[in-house]
Amino acid sequence: MLFNFRFLYSSGNANKIHMHLGRCVRYRFGDPTEICMQLKGRDFLTLQNYTADEIKYLLWVASDLKERVKHKKEYLPLLQGKSLTMIFEKRSTRTRLSTETGFALLGGHPCFLTTQDIHLGINESITDTARVLSSMTDAILARVYKQTDLELLAQEASIPVINGLSDSDHxxxxxxxxxxxxxxxxxxxxxxxxxxxxxxxxxxxxxxxxxxxxxxxxxxxxxxxxxxxxxxxxxxxxxxxxxxxxxxxxxxxxxxxxxxxxxxxxxxxxxxxxxxxxxxxxxxxxxxxxxxxxxxxxxxxxxxxxxxxxxxxxxxxxxxxxxxxxxxAENRKWTIMAVMVSLLTDYSPQLQRPVF
Known part of the structure; x- marks a missing residue:
């Protein structure tokens, strides 16, 4: 799962168009351009692997979900039928609550695993764990000590892996x-x-x-x-x-x-x-x-x-x-929801693109 997509930029004279995996949504903002953005299936291990436009896109989706779900009270079961493995080697308040409630709010089923439930790389190798989880769930969020454990997990998994925190990145x-x-x-x-x-x-x-x-x-x-x-x-x-x-x-x-x-x-x-x-x-x-x-x-x-x-x-x-x-702290919820939606679905934001 450690791979990058190429993205294309071209200019035109029409309204700005955002294209996400074949779906387009028009919005007005700045100079007219066309952006092709493909995040579905990606891992989210470090912002170093994401371009400026890709990070801005995630923030756009977060703003969109916050407006639609929190303020407009819309029900968006975008992750219905999907499940998420949550591996936590370190305790957490905001990461656990934002991920678990956010995934459920979007219709999915989060599965929380601590070091008492799973011994990552100890009783079972990370390679074997990654393959088992890939066969049962749709994505993995892991809060671990070592960044290298995340990288190996992502290498061996066939589903997106999200960094919930490591000693070297957050x-x-x-x-x-x-x-x-x-x-x-x-x-x-x-x-x-x-x-x-x-x-x-x-x-x-x-x-x-x-x-x-x-x-x-x-x-x-x-x-x-x-x-x-x-x-x-x-x-x-x-x-x-x-x-x-x-x-x-x-x-x-x-x-x-x-x-x-x-x-x-x-x-x-x-x-x-x-x-x-x-x-x-x-x-x-x-x-x-x-x-x-x-x-x-x-x-x-x-x-x-x-x-x-x-x-x-x-x-x-x-x-x-x-x-x-x-x-x-609250925005941890809307941004992790944006990451999960973008990596798992073809969703395109409806809100006008914010100014960055």
Whole structure:
């Protein structure tokens, strides 16, 4: 299942047309073009494997489903008769609830499996597990420790595999972040994101996608907690390609300077509990406060993927009007629904394409 589709672009003089696996929907937006988008059957392991237009398409579908299901109260059984395997090596609130309720809301049947139910790669090889699951369900969402386990699962499965989180990437979280910012600002292009915290999987996902939307990224991490050098190189290349600004620093205020969005995450991820005291010492001075916001752009906002600890961001910011964290949490549902619908069906959004 590890493969990419080619996509085509051509220009014309008619209204913009979106074509998805032979189905077309017309909408007005910007210059007239025709886009061929094929996501059905794909894996969703990392945003690095998705083009700017493909990621925008997923956000468009998310906006469409949110409008139709939440606001218009439409019943859309797009996944009726389909089932989803949910493998969770790590506990979760938002990933489990958003996926399980979202898949069911669309008429499908989610099957939740923990390490007590399935021993991925231990009692049964990942290869054998992938083939068994492929024969019984229509897709797999896996929240695991190792990205390599996801890649092997996807290689051996004949159904789409979705990354629900790994130690090196968290693409479904970033879709929710971008949808939240899209709704708040009306457009993503030109925004400056400031990451203040650990060089972790969430930051990796931002680094592999922000430039594709024309967003700048300013990153502050303590010495020794920088992001993966391979991911940093990719981010630098994207910055040049898309004409955006990207830099790394150890100074939180330098990273926050002029930023539209201040972002942080847990300093101690699952599996890092033994490093707690060392990490708390290293991250002294990295808490986001209103003082941090004073050097940011007027109208700045705050994101955190949750769960949050007070040392990462104080209550004044976390519960302030600038904080978008609870909208961000809700949007995990609409964006994962968009991923599942796009990988499993021929659905085309009915809502006019948002401005990105």
């Amino acid at each position: 693409p479904i979280q970033i879709l929710a972040d971008y949808l939240t910012l899209q709704e708040h600002y009306g457009s993503l292009k030109g925004l400056t994101l400031s990451w203040i915290g650990d060089g972790n999987n969430v930051l990796n996902a931002i680094m592999m996608s922000a430039s594709k939307f024309g967003m700048n990224l300013q990153v502050a991490t303590p010495k020794g907690f920088e992001p993966d050098p391979t991911i940093t190189k990719i981010a630098e290349e994207y910055s040049v390609k898309y004409g955006t600004k990207f830099f790394l620093t150890t100074d939180p205020l330098e990273a926050a300077n002029g930023a539209n969005v201040l972002i942080t995450d847990t300093w101690i991820s699952m599996g890092q509990e033994e490093e707690k005291q060392e990490r708390l010492r290293a991250f002294q001075g990295y808490q986001i406060t209103m003082q941090t916001g004073k050097v940011a752009s007027p109208g700045w906002t705050f994101l955190h993927c949750l769960p949050r600890k007070p040392e990462e961001v104080d209550d004044e910011v976390f519960y302030s009007p600038q904080s978008l964290v609870f909208k961000e």
